[in-house]
Amino acid sequence: GESVGLHLPTLSVQEGDNSIINCAYSNSASDYFIWYKQESGKGPQFIIDIRSNMDKRQGQRVTVLLNKTVKHLSLQIAATQPGDSAVYFCAENSRKSGGSYIPTFGRGTSLIVHP
């Protein structure tokens, strides 16, 4: 899950296993959540999003689950591949001055996939 420490939480899995990355968010009024993937030396890339009126959304090999009761988000990656190795961030939209909703990012979880 997300952490406020100096070191990123790390999830190590074997190739072919399913991975679950967890995230706790803070604002019960947030209504839009996004998962990003950041590979080494690159910028974050959008993976999947979910609105608060849903509790599950599926993409290609990825599923996001939202539990608003406990303010928890998870990203499930099926049949994890070495190319999935990256840092994964969850982001919740929060209202900024000026009226726009802007993502606030968690610290990230490092996923390491062993061949």
Add this chain to the structure above:
Amino acid sequence: DAGVIQSPRHEVTEMGQEVTLRCKPISGHDYLFWYRQTMMRGLELLIYFNNNVPIDDSGMPEDRFSAKMPNASFSTLKIQPSEPRDSAVYFCASSLGGAGGNTIYFGEGSWLTVV
């Protein structure tokens, strides 16, 4: 589309020098964001623009930081004078219609080291 383009990709400068980071957003996008990423603080929003106008600069750490967007296809983030604690990766990102339900696209980042 070429995506969000940032320059320079890497910069090493001496304390006290002026640093200028540049960004070209995706054509047609009306929101532009500057983020800073460090291990200690994760991804922090510094400032964002809508239609070239700065909307929220509450994330700018201090007066040494300034950002401009003179037109829809160009923005700069300037640090003057730079300090070692400014060492970080600076990301520019853009989106169409704000981030309420729209994907933010990140550049590859500018890796700044101040010695």
